[in-house]
Amino acid sequence: MVPRNKISILIVDDELSIRESLKGWLKRGGYLVETAAGGTEALAKNAESRFDIMLIDVKMPAMDGLTLLKKIKETDGDIAIVMMTAHGDIRDAVEAMKLGAYDYLLKPFDLEELSLIIEKLVQMQTLAMENLILKERVASFTRFENLVSQAPAMVKLFETIVDVAQTDATVLITGETGTGKELVARAIHAQSPRCYAPFIAINCGAFTDQLLESELFGHEKGAFTDAKNTKKGRLEMANAGTLFLDEVGDISMKMQIDLLRVLETREFSRVGGTVTLRSDFRVIAATNQDLQEAIRKKTFRADLFYRLNVVHLQVPPLRERPEDIPLLAQHFLWCYATETNKKIDSIQPEAMEALRRYPWPGNVRELENAIERAVVVGKGRQIQLNDLPFVIALGGAAEMEKLSLEEIERQHIARVLAIEAGNLSNVARILRINRSTLYAKIKKYGLAH
């Protein structure tokens, strides 16, 4: 409970005797109390330092109490306001409650009653504050580095990350596409004593053998036709830090041998170079492939696998942690609404239901893209079912498997028409059909355009 000497109360009344008697009573109760003789003074004082509670007389000569109440509610809805009114003016009291006053007191006052009202208000404000603190605490529990999650399997993963980060052990992260493997790798680095040195990532699947070799080991000037200058490799750049070998399952058998040698010795030389270089890097690898299967198929070396798989972290797919769907959706909504300066702050229940039902083959990345898109096309304060990508919205509106092909076609055309505001050229381009086919379909399905 907030101590009374932290609760500030402003008494607004044109009658000095009332101001003084109330002030005396409340001060003896331990509150911080100030007074104002009218609305203008009250507003000025509140602008200087905000009050928690205001007691406002309804009948005042210059600005009446109801006007003052309205003005305050416009700028700060959280100040608790109690109106003071004479017995005959109950209608004013009702009006005040409609305008958002918390309660009213009838003159002449029963000071005990006033104390009770204030007590209750303080309790309410304490509760509101505690809720806020709780929310913040929950927020920090569900976030680890840049990973947002409340699923038990993920929370366990966070704990393992903290432990593993303290060691230099090589880590292999597996999981479907878009589950957050790279974020996990970055979290390990950020939690480790190597966090002040660089985190160097390389997407092994994105290069030919020759390019991958020169990216990893660097090259000397003239080592090959395009090598106009000497270039440091990523192994060198990762010195004292972490080397992240992404898509490690895509490396060719030939490069696997080179990589294995480096991982065993931490020694290498640049392409076209003769000097042996050493680098002190910690290795984290990731793949969405089943490496055991690849070993059986002889596309991945068993010895390299064991070298990488010292610690194995498995990131679960999103469909196995459904409790994360609303959490992540809200998280991405905040991110993208802030980025695009849009006043969208929630997701309509029907749309949320669709998000929950969808199986998310592209995992968190797919969810992120869906929300980003919804924020872009969204109009009101809430994300609507129709703002979501078609397959997701459809899964929420009805079970897609039960719809006929025609129905799916009709709904899809209707959605694209709505999104493109009836611009038929755009719609035809998106649907990849010509305009006369589009006309025919619009007619067939009786769609408005």
Ligand SMILES: Nc1ncnc2c1ncn2[C@@H]1O[C@H](COP(=O)(O)OP(=O)(O)OP(=O)(O)O)[C@@H](O)[C@H]1O
């Ligand atoms: N738990 C999470 N909290 C917040 N954002 C997440 C989370 N998991 C994934 N993301 C976001 O989803 C996207 C995909 O994550 P990331 O690149 O780490 O996945 P990945 O497993 O490496 O995917 P791929 O196998 O396709 O490379 C990123 O934009 C990332 O920020």
Ligand SMILES: [Mg+2]
């Ligand atoms: Mg990745």
